[in-house]
Amino acid sequence: MISFDNTEIAFAGKSDSDLQWSYRLFKMIGMPWLVKFGKVATNVAFAIHLPIKGLIKKTIFKHFCGGENIDDCKGKIEELGRFKIGTILDYSVEGKTTEGDLDRTRDEIIASIATAKNNKNIPFAVFKVTGVAQTSILRKANGGAEDLSEADRKELAVSMQRVDAICKAAYEADVPVFIDAEDSWFQDTIDRMVNAMMSKYNKEKAVVFNTLQMYRHDRLAFLKKTHLEAVAGQYFVGIKMVRGAYMEKEREAAAKDGYPSPIHATKEDTDRDYDQGLAYIVEHIEQFALCAGTHNEISSLRLVELMAEKGLDPTDPRLFFAQLLGMSDHISYNVAHEGYNVAKYVPYGPVKEVMPYLLRRAEENTSVAGQMGRELSLIVKEKKRRKALK
Ligand SMILES: Cc1cc2nc3c(=O)[nH]c(=O)nc-3n(C[C@H](O)[C@H](O)[C@H](O)COP(=O)(O)OP(=O)(O)OC[C@H]3O[C@@H](n4cnc5c(N)ncnc54)[C@H](O)[C@@H]3O)c2cc1C
Numbered sequence: 001m002i003s004f005d006n007t008e009i010a011f012a013g014k015s016d017s018d019l020q021w022s023y024r025l026f027k028m029i030g031m032p033w034l035v036k037f038g039k040v041a042t043n044v045a046f047a048i049h050l051p052i053k054g055l056i057k058k059t060i061f062k063h064f065c066g067g068e069n070i071d072d073c074k075g076k077i078e079e080l081g082r083f084k085i086g087t088i089l090d091y092s093v094e095g096k097t098t099e100g101d102l103d104r105t106r107d108e109i110i111a112s113i114a115t116a117k118n119n120k121n122i123p124f125a126v127f128k129v130t131g132v133a134q135t136s137i138l139r140k141a142n143g144g145a146e147d148l149s150e151a152d153r154k155e156l157a158v159s160m161q162r163v164d165a166i167c168k169a170a171y172e173a174d175v176p177v178f179i180d181a182e183d184s185w186f187q188d189t190i191d192r193m194v195n196a197m198m199s200k201y202n203k204e205k206a207v208v209f210n211t212l213q214m215y216r217h218d219r220l221a222f223l224k225k226t227h228l229e230a231v232a233g234q235y236f237v238g239i240k241m242v243r244g245a246y247m248e249k250e251r252e253a254a255a256k257d258g259y260p261s262p263i264h265a266t267k268e269d270t271d272r273d274y275d276q277g278l279a280y281i282v283e284h285i286e287q288f289a290l291c292a293g294t295h296n297e298i299s300s301l302r303l304v305e306l307m308a309e310k311g312l313d314p315t316d317p318r319l320f321f322a323q324l325l326g327m328s329d330h331i332s333y334n335v336a337h338e339g340y341n342v343a344k345y346v347p348y349g350p351v352k353e354v355m356p357y358l359l360r361r362a363e364e365n366t367s368v369a370g371q372m373g374r375e376l377s378l379i380v381k382e383k384k385r386r387k388a389l390k
Helices: 016-029 032-047 053-064 071-082 099-116 135-143 150-173 184-201 219-233 247-257 267-283 297-309 329-337 351-364 374-389
Strands: 086-091 124-127 177-179 208-213 237-242 288-293 319-324 342-348
Touching: 016 032, 016 053, 016 374, 032 351, 053 351, 071 086, 071 342, 086 099, 086 124, 099 124, 099 150, 124 150, 135 150, 135 184, 150 177, 150 184, 150 208, 177 184, 184 208, 184 219, 208 219, 208 288, 219 237, 219 267, 237 267, 267 288, 267 297, 288 297, 297 319, 297 329, 319 329, 329 342, 342 351
Parallel strands: 086 342, 124 177, 177 208, 208 237, 237 288, 288 319, 319 342
Antiparallel strands: none
């Protein structure tokens, strides 16, 4: 049976000095006051043009990102490839609003697809619809497009064209593409777009993947509905399954605007739906392709078990595990070592523009009530193991 305790395999790609670096970094981002201070300080420093880019680039950026552009990421792609781990190039620039910027983001994603073409080390591409569409129109259309003005309909059509251009490029290059899940006030629009793309490009196999956030209590039902629609429309369903990244924001918005929260009441409910979602897809794998995007050990093991129960080979191209660069290497490296398909999101983009992404990673790894974070405790374990050998 697969084990995630093997820190020797988990950190095989890290030299002693790399490990020491990671240790220092996670020690720092484990301190809540420092992360809070860092968040304010970096915003101020960028605003008044202090030269902090170099410092960020050598520390937190180096740990969680592949580089500032696709070329910079090539070393990381090869390094992961040596351990049979694929790269998913994730252009992580957020908050762009002009039409020109949205076009440029579309072109950047199409460039990442071109880089992935015929490259076995890059099994997927990925993008966020909010990177190529005005968020205002995604929001307005969330309840349906019927009541939109003529101008809004045009705007929505332009967004859809960008999404279609990316999916078409993915189809032609034979590079499957993930479409990330976002806030619930955009997600219905995104779901409709993705379903249209799946029915168009997934006739032979899953090329376009939607993302399901299982912290939402309606997602299991949505999964089943998506399946039935695909059976009727005779196409395949690609699903990246995650728990969901925006829980606090969702709950706050629901409380503020007085509607029922779309998020499960407890972590246990989210965990249960996640594992049931995995089981549903593996049971109906003829119609699906699945990527389990998770740092949760139990869910990762559950997928291994489900595959064995169904008699599926670890290398079955329809099934993947995925984690973020710089996190949960104990899952990625051990699962890859056992021959399963694994990939890491490798975020990239100009340092200043990926700051929101980096701050989310820092906050995620900040210790709760003095507890050592998951990443830090693994690093400490590996440091002790290596020391004992000397
Ligand atoms: C490859 C990859 C791709 C991703 N893509 C996306 C994406 O497109 N969209 C997106 O939103 N996120 C995405 N994420 C992030 C993901 O949704 C989670 O935030 C993150 O992975 C932590 O969840 P976990 O499964 O690793 O496990 P855990 O660490 O076990 O679970 C933490 C998660 O459980 C849920 N949770 C925690 N407390 C509660 C509670 N009290 N009640 C209900 N639920 C609770 C939350 O979703 C929380 O993030 C991605 C993650 C990975 C690894």
